[in-house]
Amino acid sequence: MLSRLTDILVCPVCGCGVQIEDKILCCLGGKHKFDVAKEGYVNLAVGHVPGGDSKEAIAARTSFLEKEYYAPAAQALQSAVQEYLPKGGVLIDAGCGQGWYTNRLAEQGYRTVGFDLSKFGCARAAKSASAKKIEKAAYAVASVYSMPVFDACADGVVNIFAPCAQSEYARVLKPGGYLFLLGAGQRHLMGLKQALYSDVYENTERADLPDTFKHVQTKKVSFEITVQGQEEIQALFSMTPYYWRTSLADKEKLSALDSLTTEVDMLLYVYRK
Numbered sequence: 001m002l003s004r005l006t007d008i009l010v011c012p013v014c015g016c017g018v019q020i021e022d023k024i025l026c027c028l029g030g031k032h033k034f035d036v037a038k039e040g041y042v043n044l045a046v047g048h049v050p051g052g053d054s055k056e057a058i059a060a061r062t063s064f065l066e067k068e069y070y071a072p073a074a075q076a077l078q079s080a081v082q083e084y085l086p087k088g089g090v091l092i093d094a095g096c097g098q099g100w101y102t103n104r105l106a107e108q109g110y111r112t113v114g115f116d117l118s119k120f121g122c123a124r125a126a127k128s129a130s131a132k133k134i135e136k137a138a139y140a141v142a143s144v145y146s147m148p149v150f151d152a153c154a155d156g157v158v159n160i161f162a163p164c165a166q167s168e169y170a171r172v173l174k175p176g177g178y179l180f181l182l183g184a185g186q187r188h189l190m191g192l193k194q195a196l197y198s199d200v201y202e203n204t205e206r207a208d209l210p211d212t213f214k215h216v217q218t219k220k221v222s223f224e225i226t227v228q229g230q231e232e233i234q235a236l237f238s239m240t241p242y243y244w245r246t247s248l249a250d251k252e253k254l255s256a257l258d259s260l261t262t263e264v265d266m267l268l269y270v271y272r273k
Contacts, residue, residue, distance in 0.1 A: 001129075002042060005113050005138040008090055008153040012046040012142065017150075037119075040126035041139040044148045045117060052118025052141075057238055058098050062124055064235035065100040069225045073266055074104050076221045077182055080270055081105060081156060084178045084216075089155030092172060094144040095162025099125025099137065105158065106137035113149070115142040147172060156180060166210040173273045179213055181269040185220060189240060191262025196242065196250045213271035221266040226259055233260050 002009075003020045011018055011027030018025050025034040025042050036042050053061070085091065087109035093102040096114025098121045106112040106129065114137070116122055122139040129137040142148055145165045152174045159169075160182045169179055186202040193200045227233050237243055237254060254260075 001040065001135050002036060002138045002140075004136060005090075005111060008113065008149050009044075009140070010148050010150055012044045012146075012148040037123060037126070039123040040130050041119075041122040041141065043119060043122075043141040045141045045143060052116055053097065053121055054118075055120040058118060058120040058124050060235040060238045062098045062100070064227075064232060064239065065098070067232060069227065069236075070264070072223045073182065073221050073264070074101055076219065076266075076268055077101060077158070077160070077180060078104060078108060080180055080217075080219065080268055081110070081158070081178075082108060084270065085110065085156045090153060091156045091158060092147065092149065092154045093158045093160070094147065094165065094169070095159060096125060096139065097121045097160075099128060099139060101158070101160050102139075103129050103132065103134050103137050106134045107132075109136070110156075111136050113138045113140065115140055115144060115147050117141060117143055144168065152177075158182075164206075164208040164210060166208075166212060169210070170212060170273060175273060177273045178216070179210065179269075179271040179273070181209070181271070182221075182266055183269075185222065185265035185267045187222075187263050187265040189236075189262050189264065191260060192236065192240070192254075193242070195254055195257060195260060195262075196246055209269065210271055213273055215269070216272050217268075217270040219268040219270075221264075221268055223264050224261065225264055226261045228259050230255065230258070233257055236260070 013032045016027040016029040023036045091110040091112045093114040096102045096116045102114040126139045156178045
């Protein structure tokens with residue numbers, strides 16, 4: 001709920017602190033106001049072109065994740081956060097999407113705020129948090145490169161398959177705060193790629209790992225899943241970058257499948273400011 005996190009949020013226009021007044025987020029300077037949507041999130045993406053995932057993409061991703069295919073990845077992330085951060089600490093999910101991971105972290109006792117440029121993602125995340133009575137989660141539309149929070153306000157930042165904005169993370173993290181990055185390993189979704197393409201290559205290491213933080217740990221998170229039915233297969237496919245650069249002929253190969261078994265290979269990086 002936004003009211004539980006107004007002490008770290010700032011007005012994206014003037015940088016003042018904020019408060020909630022009758023379902024409106026108001027800056028303490030008295031000049032700027034932002035309506036809280038019926039789902040419980042607020043749009044603070046001032047000066048940014050609307051973007052992020054579409055309503056359809058968020059719906060497909062939510063459908064897939066709620067089948068618990070990626071539960072081992074969520075559990076690995078939760079364990080890492082619990083190892084390094086005290087309960088009750090402030091945790092920012094930079095690029096939270098539909099909040100599937102974020103809400104799980106909030107349920108563990110962290111004061112969690114998720115930012116994403118997709119208003120559909122934030123709406124879905126806030127609605128889910130409300131339905132599950134998760135009071136320590138809040139959501140706002142904003143760029144991960146310019147998050148509307150005070151300097152040095154967060155104990156941790158989570159980045160899950162999102163661009164690594166390390167200078168912004170350095171700004172918002174407290175001294176000694178932790179950054180958790182979860183992304184694709186070399187063989188991530190190899191079975192999906194083999195179903196699509198004739199020539200398949202392993203993924204290269206991500207090029208945007210932070211170089212101004214201290215590396216603490218890298219953990220491999222690897223498991224196998226079998227995705228059943230066309231709806232779920234297409235939902236998984238739509239979550240990947242291959243969805244946008246695969247030919248129609250190759251996409252048709254996927255349409256012929258009733259089930260898909262694939263390796264899930266992720267890397268969980270932990271860094272300290």
